[in-house]
Amino acid sequence: NEYKSYLSHVTMSKKKGLSVDEKRKRMLEVFHEKKDVFQLKELEKICPKEKGITPMSVKDILQSLVDDNLVCAEKIGTSNYFWSFPSQVTLSRKRRLEEIDSEIGSLKKRKITDSEQINKAKEGRIDNQERQGLLEEIAVKQKMLDAVANEVLKYKECDPDVLGLFISLTLSSLSLSLSLSF
Numbered sequence: 001n002e003y004k005s006y007l008s009h010v011t012m013s014k015k016k017g018l019s020v021d022e023k024r025k026r027m028l029e030v031f032h033e034k035k036d037v038f039q040l041k042e043l044e045k046i047c048p049k050e051k052g053i054t055p056m057s058v059k060d061i062l063q064s065l066v067d068d069n070l071v072c073a074e075k076i077g078t079s080n081y082f083w084s085f086p087s088q089v090t091l092s093r094k095r096r097l098e099e100i101d102s103e104i105g106s107l108k109k110r111k112i113t114d115s116e117q118i119n120k121a122k123e124g125r126i127d128n129q130e131r132q133g134l135l136e137e138i139a140v141k142q143k144m145l146d147a148v149a150n151e152v153l154k155y156k157e158c159d160p161d162v163l164g165l166f167i168s169l170t171l172s173s174l175s176l177s178l179s180l181s182f
Helices: 002-014 020-034 040-051 055-067 086-124 129-154 160-181
Strands: 072-076 079-083
Touching: 020 040, 020 055, 020 086, 040 055, 040 079
Parallel strands: none
Antiparallel strands: 072 079
């Protein structure tokens, strides 16, 4: 048994670094193998020894597992306790799968209704010369509107409302600087 732990420690130390996913997987293994409740300090001792996870990353990895509902966390008094059991992971994955399936179903329904609405809109639009003429007229008027809007922007600095706001801001900043100097 000691030899096995020595071998696992030697093989773990040969690796340069673990990916975040590998660390998450290994930390979950700690929970599932031990089937116990832990505090952060205990995990910071266990994970480096048994799974090769650096002590500095234990807290971040644990938080990511808690955020993904793979590990439960509870604060009791001043202590935080963490636990995860194999059945819990299976149930959370089943729930997530059901959520995704229902989302797929609703998106398929939405696709059908949207395509029906598009077909109805296409039926209502008869592409004739009158419609083409109206579309061209709309495009011309939109260009004219854009040109007028650009012309208005040129003269915006002469707008009395804008000038009044500028003057009031200038006066208030002057009065503030005068009051600060005395």
